[in-house]
Amino acid sequence: MMVTVIGLIRFGFSLIFGVMVSVLLAGIESTRKNMFIISFLCAFFLFIQFISWWTLGLDLTAKLYPLIIHLPMIVILSIYYKCPWHISAISVLTAYLCCQVPRWIGFLAGAALGSKIADHAFYVGAVFLAYFILEKYVVGSIRQLMVKSPKSCLLLGGVPLFYYIFDYVTTIYTDVLYNGAEWAVQFMPSTISVFYFVFVILYYIETQKQADFQRERDMLNTQFRQAQIELESLRKVHQNAAAYRHDMRHHLALLQGLASKGLTNEIKEYLQTAKSDMDSITPIRYCENETVNLIISSFASKAKQSEIILTVDVKLPDLLPFSDTELCSLLSNALENAIHACKNIEYKNKRYIKLRMYSKNNKLCIDIRNSYQTQPIFHQGLPVSKEQGHGYGTKSMAHIVEKHGGVYQFSFKDGLFVFQATV
Known part of the structure; x- marks a missing residue:
């Protein structure tokens, strides 16, 4: 029973973390009105999540998460806050990717201590630390790349998008990753490698443009x-x-x-x-x-x-x-x-x-x-x-x-x- 309760608490903190990081990445100003609306959204999504878990179960709720949480969040950022659709979508996808590090920390703690409660507790603690680091050191740089041009924004969102699809296909909708399917094991490293080289090429081209611009300005x-x-x-x-x-x-x-x-x-x-x-x-x-x-x-x-x-x-x-x-x-x-x-x-x-x-x-x-x-x-x-x-x-x-x-x-x-x- 205790494990279930702490698991639900973890589920709730994961939701709040995802919403807050999405809002940060989308560039929503921290005004009193916005903070009130975001707090209301967190409470509303928590209620929807609880109702879904209560009526449909945890497993089905996880499978429906894109429809009951992620897609509505993208729509709200795009329509209510007037964010470009690609920035809204990539903000939500990147926030989902950011949950991976706390998840990994929780997994290591649980494995080391042999306790599922330790897994959940360390995950919650890592969420707070991750949010602090993201807000203070990371979000500003990502925002600059996202608003620089649609092309750079879409390139930046490539890894979060493929990770999102990969995670749901191999761990939530199926269990092929846990069964050791070779294609699943090799998919993400291959994807990251491709995006790394694409990023290097585009970064070099952009650097050359900046150098030419600086030369002309001089x-x-x-x-x-x-x-x-x-x-x-x-x-x-x-x-x-x-x-x-x-x-x-x-x-x-x-x-x-x-x-x-x-x-x-x-x-x-x-x-x-x-x-x-x-x-x-x-x-x-x-x-x-x-x-x-x-x-x-x-x-x-x-x-x-x-x-x-x-x-x-x-x-x-x-x-x-x-x-x-x-x-x-x-x-x-x-x-x-x-x-x-x-x-x-x-x-x-x-x-x-x-x-x-x-x-x-x-x-x-x-x-x-x-x-x-x-x-x-x-x-x-x-x-x-x-x-x-x-x-x-x-x-x-x-x-x-x-x-x-x-x-x-x-x-x-x-x-x-x-x-x-x-x-």
Whole structure:
């Protein structure tokens, strides 16, 4: 009689443990309302379990357990708590799997002490310990894998699912495992081996993706830092030009001295030198925005060195919805890609870039078109490069535009490569 009572107590603790672990894995918040409902569910399931045991017996109750406990629990998590069905199902299956360790501890204690009561008592104690360890150290990691993607969640649930089916088929609905059937003995080790290697392969693929992502992020950060350096360099050039204009009175004094001596040729030579110096350091003013002027002036010089015709039509206000660094990175990458595409064209008269920027309805509009020698390849809407270290510029441009809620497009039109963006 005592063994039966303790067995029923064990059965009840097993039920409560399974419900609580299922709730933990499903990510149900520990609010007062939720805890009340979960307590009610535990009491309700205990009542159903007791009625089933009283009327149908323990053996039949164990066989009906999937219908009277597990399936209703999945439905409640899915419908009432709005958990995705796969997360609900895998939470319940994993909770069932978690009962295996307390069961094993109880079995060892019972076998060592030669007592069924010891088996039940140690199982109940192990349930409390298992719940503490799961809540504190395990559930958080499992939750992250479950919500990461449906694929990772289903992969994670593979072992609990096969164990659930295996346990019911071989120990509850039949006794083939206890009879030593070879296929039953080999089934779970084989299943675990298969899932182990599948997990290793998928984990490796995911690690490679993370490494590629980290590499791209590092490259983008490098580009942002380079944009800051380039922008600072352009500002220094602008400051030098301002200082040169400030020193104009000294040049005029020197010219006046040469004129008083009638040294006309020396005056012409000095004026020519001064003009060249000022042209080399004075940015052309394209619009009211200082940063845009500096960037376009810099790339206008680069285009001139590569004998590329750069046409600029820019009408912008002083303030734009970008930081100077982002604006520098966006325009620098776009113009650098355009120059890179043009400079290898054999005929110089076919090397040209058309830049148009304007503001419309409080939106910044960018349109850059350039000729090209080799048509680039597109991947997921972005042009990609086979050259080592290239191809990150367009990703940086797309990231900046998307960050500010804008839209962009890379395309071909009338034999030109076109980049358009509205932010």
